[in-house]
């Protein structure tokens with residue numbers, strides 16, 4: 049699959065080529081075509097999946113198709129993201145992907161003076177990337193008008209919730225026109241976000257991208273809730289029940305690692321600690337804090 053097969057136009061293909069992206073990532077492959085068609089998109093994806101280009105590229109293309117050069121610029125796309133760092137990165141992405149298009153973007157975030165941001169807004173922008181608090185401030189002061197938004201992007205929705213911005217987000221959504229295209233990205237779907245999705249998105253295309261670091265299917269995972277005093281008993285019990293020839297145990301501290309070894313040895317389970325305070329000669333695995341424990345038959 050190539051970007052040109054996704055319906056991306058030449059100006060954007062050239063900019064993507066400048067970034068040396070060979071092929072679209074899975075989220076780009078799945079999100080770009082429906083976004084170009086004007087559909088709402090719900091993307092379950094984390095940072096690192098290429099989601100910024102997945103929403104920025106088709107947004108730029110859609111905005112550029114309809115831009116009337118004679119009109120004064122008004123904000124036609126709003127990207128809401130929880131942190132200043134993300135906001136800056138996203139706006140840089142819009143700048144790089146949109147370098148051959150006649151569109152302007154700017155970024156606003158809190159914790160700094162607002163003078164420069166207001167001046168940029170006054171000069172006219174098509175795309176605004178913002179964190180919620182500063183956006184609300186500038187809307188209240190009359191520096192930002194959201195009445196002409198055509199494409200709204202809510203990025204990292206679950207982090208908005210974690211960081212306590214969800215009410216700001218809800219208030220901002222109320223200021224947007226009813227008719228618009230919405231793209232919502234979240235790594236997880238807590239119920240508050242599901243509610244927003246249900247109210248905000250119209251017949252969305254749902255895309256779910258497994259994070260790169262997810263565990264392979266062949267690895268079985270379990271969690272045991274156990275109080276501190278019984279952890280070793282539980283471990284010994286697991287060794288008894290299932291035959292394990294080679295086991296790695298990770299602990300939080302070096303001291304904890306030594307204690308696990310002592311406790312296992314008391315139960316006749318051979319174990320060794322490997323951590324930064326031990327020489328690397330023996331055993332021959334180099335790592336910070338982990339164990340190799342082999343139960344005796």
Ligand code: AMP
Pocket residue numbers: 068069070071072073076094095096097098099100101
């Ligand atoms: P994101 O998930 O949007 O934060 O992107 C993560 C990183 O992947 C960024 O550094 C992008 O520049 C890079 N990236 C995005 N799309 C592609 C692609 N198709 N090929 C290679 N790198 C990419």
